[in-house]
Amino acid sequence: MATKPLCFDEMLNEDGTPRAAYASYHKWFADQDSPRLKQKARDAEEFFRRTGITFAVYGDDEAEERLIPFDIIPRIVTARQWAKVSRGIEQRVRAINAFLQDIYHRQEIVRAGRLPVELLEKNDAFVSQMIGFTPPGGVYTHIVGIDLVRTGPDEFLVLEDNARTPSGVSYMLENRETMMNMFPELFSNIRVRNVSDYPKNLRASLSRVAPAACTGDPVVAVLTPGIHNSAYFEHAFLADQMGAELVEGHDIRIVDGRVAMRTTQGYQPIDVLYRRLDDDYLDPLIFKPESVLGIPGIFDLYRAGRVTIANAPGTGIADDKAIYSYMPDIVEFYTGEKPLLQNVQTWRCSEKDSLGYVLDHLSELVVKEVHGSGGYGMLIGPAASRKELADFAAKLRAKPANYIAQPTLALSTIPIFTNSGLAPRHVDLRPFVLVSPDRMEITPGGLTRVALRKGSLVVNSSQGGGTKDSWVIEDD
Amino acid sequence: MLGKTASGIFWLFRYLERAENIARLIETGHRFTLTRNSGRQDEWRSILSALGKDAAYRTSHQGYEAAQVVDYLLRDRNNPGNLRALIESARQNARTTRTAITRELWEAVNECWICVNEALRRQVREAELPATIDLIERQTAQVRGAMENTMLRNDGYNFARTGNFIERADSMARLIDVKYYVLLPSVSFVGSSLDNIQWETILRSTSAYSAYRWLYPGRASALGIAEFLILDRRFPRSLAFCYGKLTDNLRHLAMSYGAQSDSLAEAERIYSGFASLTASQIIEDGLHEFLVEFLRVNRNLATMIEQEYRFNS
Numbered sequence: 001m002a003t004k005p006l007c008f009d010e011m012l013n014e015d016g017t018p019r020a021a022y023a024s025y026h027k028w029f030a031d032q033d034s035p036r037l038k039q040k041a042r043d044a045e046e047f048f049r050r051t052g053i054t055f056a057v058y059g060d061d062e063a064e065e066r067l068i069p070f071d072i073i074p075r076i077v078t079a080r081q082w083a084k085v086s087r088g089i090e091q092r093v094r095a096i097n098a099f100l101q102d103i104y105h106r107q108e109i110v111r112a113g114r115l116p117v118e119l120l121e122k123n124d125a126f127v128s129q130m131i132g133f134t135p136p137g138g139v140y141t142h143i144v145g146i147d148l149v150r151t152g153p154d155e156f157l158v159l160e161d162n163a164r165t166p167s168g169v170s171y172m173l174e175n176r177e178t179m180m181n182m183f184p185e186l187f188s189n190i191r192v193r194n195v196s197d198y199p200k201n202l203r204a205s206l207s208r209v210a211p212a213a214c215t216g217d218p219v220v221a222v223l224t225p226g227i228h229n230s231a232y233f234e235h236a237f238l239a240d241q242m243g244a245e246l247v248e249g250h251d252i253r254i255v256d257g258r259v260a261m262r263t264t265q266g267y268q269p270i271d272v273l274y275r276r277l278d279d280d281y282l283d284p285l286i287f288k289p290e291s292v293l294g295i296p297g298i299f300d301l302y303r304a305g306r307v308t309i310a311n312a313p314g315t316g317i318a319d320d321k322a323i324y325s326y327m328p329d330i331v332e333f334y335t336g337e338k339p340l341l342q343n344v345q346t347w348r349c350s351e352k353d354s355l356g357y358v359l360d361h362l363s364e365l366v367v368k369e370v371h372g373s374g375g376y377g378m379l380i381g382p383a384a385s386r387k388e389l390a391d392f393a394a395k396l397r398a399k400p401a402n403y404i405a406q407p408t409l410a411l412s413t414i415p416i417f418t419n420s421g422l423a424p425r426h427v428d429l430r431p432f433v434l435v436s437p438d439r440m441e442i443t444p445g446g447l448t449r450v451a452l453r454k455g456s457l458v459v460n461s462s463q464g465g466g467t468k469d470s471w472v473i474e475d476d
Numbered sequence: 477m478l479g480k481t482a483s484g485i486f487w488l489f490r491y492l493e494r495a496e497n498i499a500r501l502i503e504t505g506h507r508f509t510l511t512r513n514s515g516r517q518d519e520w521r522s523i524l525s526a527l528g529k530d531a532a533y534r535t536s537h538q539g540y541e542a543a544q545v546v547d548y549l550l551r552d553r554n555n556p557g558n559l560r561a562l563i564e565s566a567r568q569n570a571r572t573t574r575t576a577i578t579r580e581l582w583e584a585v586n587e588c589w590i591c592v593n594e595a596l597r598r599q600v601r602e603a604e605l606p607a608t609i610d611l612i613e614r615q616t617a618q619v620r621g622a623m624e625n626t627m628l629r630n631d632g633y634n635f636a637r638t639g640n641f642i643e644r645a646d647s648m649a650r651l652i653d654v655k656y657y658v659l660l661p662s663v664s665f666v667g668s669s670l671d672n673i674q675w676e677t678i679l680r681s682t683s684a685y686s687a688y689r690w691l692y693p694g695r696a697s698a699l700g701i702a703e704f705l706i707l708d709r710r711f712p713r714s715l716a717f718c719y720g721k722l723t724d725n726l727r728h729l730a731m732s733y734g735a736q737s738d739s740l741a742e743a744e745r746i747y748s749g750f751a752s753l754t755a756s757q758i759i760e761d762g763l764h765e766f767l768v769e770f771l772r773v774n775r776n777l778a779t780m781i782e783q784e785y786r787f788n789s
Contacts, residue, residue: 052583227572245478246478246574251789262479263477263478263786264477264479264631
């Protein structure tokens, strides 16, 4: 490679030799001829197009279906590295559930002076109707995605928690299918941990939190906002893979005190509703009255133990970036342990000293809205023009509590395959976690997102990011 | 199965059947313009009538020039039921019924949409028309193949077939009605060339040309053709055949749900009516009136199915 990488590259040492995790893969790769790989890269795209793995992007005019670009070079971590990461994730997810249980009950963490009460009281994601209610099995976040970034051989940091409705798991599954289709020989030679049980485990996990009213085998359904939602493919995919129905608000009615779906043989009760719909739209009687996507009256039935909603309403508060900045304290408070996974250093602009620092160093920092997601509404200081910096500074001064800031990290890179060979690009990793009353399952690997533009740190698919298959390989 | 899903599969196969009918009619019309010197524009007009689109066509177009009619049927935005839009609707329905159709079926529909959409991105030049029609027919055949080979024979399959044969019966009856005068002995000039052309056209546009020749070599007659298209249970597009399939599938549905079915009773009533009919009797009583009544009861049956199986809330 012409330029020496400035960041930790997960595949190659600085001298260009492969790191241990990539030893077998790199040996295989060196034997491949470039035209064949180029053909495979095109085949992969064709495979995604044919199977309809797309997401919708809304322009001014009409919705357009796009493919998320897929890169054929996998992300590889060793079982040893993974064991360490997954212990950290387990601890963090345990803490998030305990935190949610606490803030909707006695709020011990506030009483102990470890979290300012304003972060709860003034937070739109705090759902007061959850106060005093414990969901079945005490599980708040049935499905969690923890976004990790890596800065060195053993440095994995948490960038973001997704406790509301994390998406992307269908890409994790389809990326693997694609890779096995393209390069079966790799999977015969390298022992890659399987991810394909995820839908089965998801169903089992949801079945374990059936409501009190459930008699017999729990009926699970996926609630989608509809075909125009950008993640509709994933909703349909998961319902299909789980053998569950995919329902919309208008398929559902309350019949005899149960949430029931209109089938060809009449209304049938649903026990567990895996909703891919934000809290605000869930129940027009409680939240947005104009919502036509949700189910009027579902919240009362939920509290009465007639249906389970996964994830529980009000879990989104754990995704809040102001709450995030307290996550190390939260982990310690509820587990009594030091956090195994660290946060990225974070300045809360609500604090006067921090705000001053952030304003002075804006061009070096990444500034995010506390309630934002998907990479929208953020400032990447080093990439911003003087005018953008000045505009953002004004926004910051006007509403400082709305923002947090983080240093521009030296995110790890993994090469992508380009027409002119391998080229390092920044990546993150979203492992998926299933939580049920008696266990937690972390799928080995997760979704690797990659910024396809050289030097870019933005991996979001809505902003031109791509994905890679993510392998956890057995140690030899 | 969700009522919405049943509806989605039912309509997926209605759209697909409708698209195939359009393709076949264009193929016939095009052949007609190549082989005959007169009556070309009339032929395109009768094709539009058979599809129930003549009036709508005339609000946005003048004349029945072949290229213009073909474009109208294939991709013109003035025609909301153009073939490209139908395939897109079929694909949209497949997307919303992913939990009830096999991966193979979904991929076949998706690929059909990708290919047809691409082929109809621009107006199809006459030189490319046969290849384009061929592509459409092959793509839709692959969808049918995927369904036959992979779908479980359960309620989903029955809804697919039901939608398919409701649509087919509807389009057959319309097509015969547009040409009904050709089948009337009183106005047919037996042996004249017009006669033969019209018969050939009606047989070709229903994919019946070779089948009919096998069964009745050299014995084309108005009565024989009417009998074949309406009553022959061996011909997979005849009205009687469609109703045989409709009763089979509605019976399976009723049996698997263990319930009484009004739509089954109605389909059986219509089907048994065919058994006691002959073509000469139909023609004597009025072919046009027969077809108008048939279209009404067929539409009515579709509505009964929709209600019985809760397609809509």
